[in-house]
Amino acid sequence: MQDLLFDFISKYISLTEDEKEAMLSLDIFRTVKKGTILLKEGQKSQDVYFILKGCLRKYYIINGEEKTTAFFTEMESLTPHCVINNAPSEYFISCEENTILTVGNPNRNVEIFTKSPKFDLMCRILSEETLAKHQINFDEFKTSSPEQRYLNLLKNRPDLIQRVPQNQLASYLGIKPQSLSRLRARILEKSKA
Amino acid sequence: MQDLLFDFISKYISLTEDEKEAMLSLDIFRTVKKGTILLKEGQKSQDVYFILKGCLRKYYIINGEEKTTAFFTEMESLTPHCVINNAPSEYFISCEENTILTVGNPNRNVEIFTKSPKFDLMCRILSEETLAKHQINFDEFKTSSPEQRYLNLLKNRPDLIQRVPQNQLASYLGIKPQSLSRLRARILEKSKA
DNA sequence: TCAAATCGTTCACTTAAGTGAAGAAATGAA
DNA sequence: TTCATTTCTTCACTTAAGTGAACGATTTGA
Numbered sequence: 503m504q505d506l507l508f509d510f511i512s513k514y515i516s517l518t519e520d521e522k523e524a525m526l527s528l529d530i531f532r533t534v535k536k537g538t539i540l541l542k543e544g545q546k547s548q549d550v551y552f553i554l555k556g557c558l559r560k561y562y563i564i565n566g567e568e569k570t571t572a573f574f575t576e577m578e579s580l581t582p583h584c585v586i587n588n589a590p591s592e593y594f595i596s597c598e599e600n601t602i603l604t605v606g607n608p609n610r611n612v613e614i615f616t617k618s619p620k621f622d623l624m625c626r627i628l629s630e631e632t633l634a635k636h637q638i639n640f641d642e643f644k645t646s647s648p649e650q651r652y653l654n655l656l657k658n659r660p661d662l663i664q665r666v667p668q669n670q671l672a673s674y675l676g677i678k679p680q681s682l683s684r685l686r687a688r689i690l691e692k693s694k695a
Numbered sequence: 696m697q698d699l700l701f702d703f704i705s706k707y708i709s710l711t712e713d714e715k716e717a718m719l720s721l722d723i724f725r726t727v728k729k730g731t732i733l734l735k736e737g738q739k740s741q742d743v744y745f746i747l748k749g750c751l752r753k754y755y756i757i758n759g760e761e762k763t764t765a766f767f768t769e770m771e772s773l774t775p776h777c778v779i780n781n782a783p784s785e786y787f788i789s790c791e792e793n794t795i796l797t798v799g800n801p802n803r804n805v806e807i808f809t810k811s812p813k814f815d816l817m818c819r820i821l822s823e824e825t826l827a828k829h830q831i832n833f834d835e836f837k838t839s840s841p842e843q844r845y846l847n848l849l850k851n852r853p854d855l856i857q858r859v860p861q862n863q864l865a866s867y868l869g870i871k872p873q874s875l876s877r878l879r880a881r882i883l884e885k886s887k888a
Numbered sequence: 889t890c891a892a893a894t895c896g897t898t899c900a901c902t903t904a905a906g907t908g909a910a911g912a913a914a915t916g917a918a
Numbered sequence: 919t920t921c922a923t924t925t926c927t928t929c930a931c932t933t934a935a936g937t938g939a940a941c942g943a944t945t946t947g948a
Contacts, residue, residue, distance in 0.1 A: 564838055569838040571834045583830060583831065586823065587827065629822060629826060632826060633825060633829065634780070636826065636833065638776070640764070640832075640833045641764045643837065644764050644836065668896060668897095669895070676837055677934095679895085680896090680898085680936080681936075683897050683898075684897090684898090684934080684935085688934090841904085841905080860924095860925070861926060861927095870905065872926070873905085873906080873927080874905050875926095876926065877928090878904090
């Protein structure tokens with residue numbers, strides 16, 4: 503399991519054995535059961551996650567309705583907004599599959615993470631990559647219809663469609679579950695004709 | 696004009712007079728006329744912008760149609776995606792008002808910008824801020840209807856509604872100009888009742 | 889194992905956005 | 919100023935999403 507993490511890190515910086523040891527000594531690996539809510543609206547958490555295996559979901563509750571805005575899967579990291587601005591969270595993070603992840607805490611782990619210019623560099627690169635991906639994602643979402651968004655998802659993250667319930671997927675696409683059902687039927691109809 | 700820039704920078708780092716001189720010697724200030732296209736689809740530019748006064752717009756052309764995904768106004772910076780990944784741009788940047796801005800070029804100005812850990816720090820903070828704002832924006836967009844998005848805009852960036860043509864605004868809200876007209880009439884009707 | 893809850897789909901109806909066209913209003917250039 | 923262009927609004931019609939309800943299928947847990 504640790505290998506997955508170190509392989510990922512090695513794409514950005516190279517670690518000495520000592521550094522790896524130091525990281526492991528922090529005891530950052532966790533297994534989280536499906537259904538667990540890692541962050542609730544109103545909470546002030548300091549935990550940031552990196553997913554080795556499994557799936558997390560970010561959602562708001564607006565007028566009593568869940569609005570899913572993101573899924574996080576293997577080799578993706580998640581820094582909740584409340585960690586950055588130290589304010590109560592506006593959304594929930596739930597665990598949608600039994601998941602293996604690392605939990606980091608920027609404050610507690612200052613010695614290892616913030617002290618090292620290496621990690622600093624990696625964090626910066628990752629943050630820039632994330633920003634770039636986000637902008638593209640956002641533009642893609644804004645410039646397409648629900649049907650196009652579904653087709654994009656089918657192309658770019660086909661696994662999500664399999665592993666995530668339809669109602670969450672619908673919310674993620676910005677529509678109701680009934681509309682997703684219809685939309686899929688419509689696509690199927692077209693592909694037949 | 697320079698004061699606007701240095702006031703902005705001073706919120707993040709403090710500059711010596713020498714450093715200010717050095718920046719000014721780079722001759723980074725530009726005035727750009729309304730209608731100018733700063734970046735075209737397919738181009739590989741290395742220019743990043745910081746707007747002192749005026750308004751830039753980012754848009755795609757998809758099936759012959761302009762799709763506006765962002766506006767940039769006073770005290771906002773714009774780093775086109777093509778600068779980061781050094782690939783041809785997928786979108787256009789146009790100047791919607793006579794605009795005063797600074798033009799930076801990460802490659803050419805390595806001596807001043809990249810050498811200094813100060814600037815490095817500022818860039819990092821700015822990039823984190825931008826990412827945070829983006830995520831909130833994205834979530835807000837995904838979780839609301841066109842009408843709600845218009846009302847949000849009215850609350851958060853009322854200036855945009857005044858200074859930007861309705862058809863660009865409609866595109867930015869993810870709808871057609873006709874729908875924006877209707878939607879505004881609907882809101883007006885409600886507020887009367 | 890069986891009852892309850894959740895989930896996905898379908899249906900009929902409502903509401904809002906897309907489309908194409910037409911005309912009024914505003915803008916810009918000669 | 920005037921004429922041409924662009925922009926905004928309105929209209930009638932089409933298409934797709936929202937809503938509330940019903941029903942079977944699946945999952946869950948007592």
